[in-house]
Amino acid sequence: MNPATMQNxxxxxxxxxxxxxxxxxxxxxxxxxxLLPLMRxxxxxxxxxxxxxxxxxxxxxESLVTKCLSMANSPLFGRSKExxxxxxxxxxxxMQRMRDIAVSCSVLNLMPNKAANFNPTAFWEHSxxxxxxxxxxxxxxxxxxxxxxxxxxxxxxxxxVAHLWIVPQEFQSAVQNAQTQGIALHExxxxxxxxxxxxxxxxxxxxxxxxxxxxxxxxxxxxxxxxTSHRDLVALVSLSDLLCRMSGLGYGYPEARxxxxxEEPGFSVLLQECPALLDFDWARFTFELEAYMEEVHRxxxxxxxxxx
Amino acid sequence: MTVLAATTAPSKFSEPSASAPxxxxxRIRDLIYQVAGIFQPDNKLRMLEERCGRRMHALRVxxxxxxxxxxxxxxxxxxxxxxxxxxxxxxETCFFRNQPQLDALKxxxxxxxxxxxxxxxxxxxxxWSAGCSTGEEPYTxxxxxxxxxxxxxxxxxxxxxxxxxxxxxxxxxxxGNYRDYSxxxxxxxxxxxxxxxxxxxxCVNPEVKAKVSFSRVNMLDAPRMSALKGMDVILCxxxxxxxxxxxxxxxxRHFHDNLLPHGHLFLGHAESLYGVNNEFRLVHxxxxxxxxxxxx
Numbered sequence: 001m002n003p004a005t006m007q008n009x010x011x012x013x014x015x016x017x018x019x020x021x022x023x024x025x026x027x028x029x030x031x032x033x034x035l036l037p038l039m040r041x042x043x044x045x046x047x048x049x050x051x052x053x054x055x056x057x058x059x060x061x062e063s064l065v066t067k068c069l070s071m072a073n074s075p076l077f078g079r080s081k082e083x084x085x086x087x088x089x090x091x092x093x094x095m096q097r098m099r100d101i102a103v104s105c106s107v108l109n110l111m112p113n114k115a116a117n118f119n120p121t122a123f124w125e126h127s128x129x130x131x132x133x134x135x136x137x138x139x140x141x142x143x144x145x146x147x148x149x150x151x152x153x154x155x156x157x158x159x160x161v162a163h164l165w166i167v168p169q170e171f172q173s174a175v176q177n178a179q180t181q182g183i184a185l186h187e188x189x190x191x192x193x194x195x196x197x198x199x200x201x202x203x204x205x206x207x208x209x210x211x212x213x214x215x216x217x218x219x220x221x222x223x224x225x226x227x228t229s230h231r232d233l234v235a236l237v238s239l240s241d242l243l244c245r246m247s248g249l250g251y252g253y254p255e256a257r258x259x260x261x262x263e264e265p266g267f268s269v270l271l272q273e274c275p276a277l278l279d280f281d282w283a284r285f286t287f288e289l290e291a292y293m294e295e296v297h298r299x300x301x302x303x304x305x306x307x308x
Numbered sequence: 309m310t311v312l313a314a315t316t317a318p319s320k321f322s323e324p325s326a327s328a329p330x331x332x333x334x335r336i337r338d339l340i341y342q343v344a345g346i347f348q349p350d351n352k353l354r355m356l357e358e359r360c361g362r363r364m365h366a367l368r369v370x371x372x373x374x375x376x377x378x379x380x381x382x383x384x385x386x387x388x389x390x391x392x393x394x395x396x397x398x399x400e401t402c403f404f405r406n407q408p409q410l411d412a413l414k415x416x417x418x419x420x421x422x423x424x425x426x427x428x429x430x431x432x433x434x435x436w437s438a439g440c441s442t443g444e445e446p447y448t449x450x451x452x453x454x455x456x457x458x459x460x461x462x463x464x465x466x467x468x469x470x471x472x473x474x475x476x477x478x479x480x481x482x483x484g485n486y487r488d489y490s491x492x493x494x495x496x497x498x499x500x501x502x503x504x505x506x507x508x509x510x511c512v513n514p515e516v517k518a519k520v521s522f523s524r525v526n527m528l529d530a531p532r533m534s535a536l537k538g539m540d541v542i543l544c545x546x547x548x549x550x551x552x553x554x555x556x557x558x559x560x561r562h563f564h565d566n567l568l569p570h571g572h573l574f575l576g577h578a579e580s581l582y583g584v585n586n587e588f589r590l591v592h593x594x595x596x597x598x599x600x601x602x603x604x
Contacts, residue, residue, distance in 0.1 A: 258591050
C-alpha cells in the first residue's frame with residue numbers, strides 16, 4: 001500500500017479483521033486451471049509452440065471457449081473474418097493474440113457476476129481497457145514487450161477481484177466513499193478496509209505463483225516511486241491505469257482531479273527506458289481511446305449479460 | 309494556410325485486419341490533425357468518410373484518393389481543407405455542447421480557483437468565451453455559474469466575456485433567442501429556470517444575459533486581444549482549427565498573456581495544441597483535457 005495513504009488509514013479493529021480475512025483468501029476462487037499453463041506456454045519462443053497444444057489448453061474450459069470466440073471476433077483483437085472454432089481463431093489471429101484473449105477471458109471469468117448490491121461490470125471494463133491501453137502505449141513508445149504490458153495491465157487490479165469475493169460489502173462502501181469524494185479507489189480502500197488492492201493483489205499474485213514482473217506491477221502501480229524492481233513496466237501500467245481512469249474507463253465514477261502526465265512519478269521512470277516518451281502526443285492518444293471504449297463496453301456488456 | 313502532407317503513421321487501437329479502414333481515409337484523418345489539430349478517432353471514421361463524401365459530391369470527385377489530392381496538392385487545397393472542417397464541425401453549436409468539459413470545469417477547475425490563495429483578495433471570476441459564435445457557449449457558462457452561486461461560488465462575483473469576429477453572430481448573441489436545434493441539450497430544469505418561451509423560440513432570461521458581455525473581436529487584432537487581461541479560464545472551441553500555424557501561435561500567445569497564473573485554456577472536443585505551443589501544459593480532467601498556463 002502507498003505509505004502516504006497508509007498513514008491516513010486508521011487501523012481500526014474492523015480494518016484489522018478485514019485485513020486478516022483478505023490475507024487468508026478463503027473465499028477467493030482458485031486461479032483458473034488453464035491460466036498459468038497458458039501464460040507459461042505462450043511465453044516460449046514462437047518456433048517452440050505448437051498450434052494444437054494452444055488449442056488444447058484453451059479448449060479444456062468450455063465456458064472459456066465461448067468467451068474467447070466472442071473476443072476473437074472483436075475488432076479490438078484484429079478480426080479478419082468471422083471465426084467459430086478456437087483452431088480457426090489461433091490460425092487467423094496468431095498465438096500471441098490468442099494468449100491475450102484467453103488470459104483476458106480467464107481473468108474476466110474470475111469476477112463475480114454480482115457482488116453485494118452493485119454491478120462489477122466497471123471493473124471488468126477497466127481491466128480489459130487498461131490491458132489494451134498498456135499494449136498500445138507500449139507500441140507507441142517502443143517499449144520492448146507490448147505483450148507483457150498487456151498481461152500486466154490485465155492483472156494489475158487482481159486485488160480488486162479478491163475484494164469483490166471476500167469483502168464485497170465493505171468494498172462497496174469503499175467504492176461509494178471514493179465516488180462521493182471523487183478520490184482514487186485505493187485511497188478509499190485504505191480507509192475502509194485498512195488495506196488496498198495493491199497489497200491484497202500481491203498476496204493473490206504470490207499465491208498464484210505469478211512472475212516477479214507481474215507481482216511488481218500488482219503491488220506498486222499506485223506507488224511507482226517505491227517500486228524496487230521492473231520499474232519501467234510498473235511505470236507503464238501506472239500511467240496507463242491513470243489515463244484510463246481519467247478517460248471514462250475507470251471504476252465507474254469520475255475522479256475529481258487534475259493530472260499532468262509529464263509530472264507523474266511514472267513518467268520520469270519510464271522515460272529512462274523509452275526516450276520516445278519525451279515527444280509523446282498525450283492528447284492524441286487520449287482522443288484515440290474514445291474509439292475502442294465503445295467496443296470494450298460492448299464486449300464486457302455481452303460477457304456480463306451472458307456470463308456462461 | 310499551409311497544408312502539409314501527412315507523414316505520421318496511421319495509428320489505431322484496433323489490430324490490423326481485412327476490415328481495417330481505408331488507408332486514404334486514415335491519411336485524411338492524420339492530415340486534418342496535423343493541419344488543424346482536431347482528431348477523428350476510429351469510431352468517427354464513418355462520419356469523416358460521409359463528410360468527405362459530401363465534399364466529393366460538391367467537387368464531382370469520384371474517389372477518396374482523388375479527394376485527398378484536393379486536400380494536399382491541388383492549388384485550392386487550403387480552401388478545401390476549410391470546407392472539410394466546416395463539414396466536420398457543422399451543427400455542433402448548441403447549449404451544453406460538451407457536458408464532460410463543463411463538469412470538469414465546474415468540479416475541478418472552479419474548485420481550485422475558489423481555493424487559490426491568490427484569489428482571496430478579490431473574489432471575482434472572469435471567463436472568456438473566445439469565438440463564441442451565436443452565444444450558446446457563454447450563456448451555458450452563465451447558467452452553470454449561476455447554479456454554483458449559492459454553493460461553490462458563494463461570496464464570489466463572476467463575468468463572462470464573449471467575443472466573435474462576426475458582427476451578425478454578435479447581434480444574434482445579444483438578442484438571445486434560440487430555436488429547438490440549439491436548445492436540444494437543455495434539460496427541463498434549465499429550460500424552466502433560465503428561458504422564456506416565445507413562439508417557437510426560447511429566449512434567454514435577463515439574469516443570464518446580465519453576466520455576459522459581448523463584443524466583436526478579431527483574434528488576430530493584437531491591440532484588441534491585448535486588452536482582454538485577467539482571465540481565469542478561456543474557452544476557445546473549434547476556432548483555432550481554421551488558423552494556420554503562425555496565426556495559431558499568435559493567438560495562443562495572447563491567450564497565455566491574458567490568463568492569470570495557472571489559468572486554464574479549454575479547446576473543442578478532440579482538439580489539441582500538440583506541436584503548436586510549449587507555454588501551456590496539457591492536463592487531464594475527468595473525461596476532458598485542458599491546457600494550463602506555464603509560468604515563464
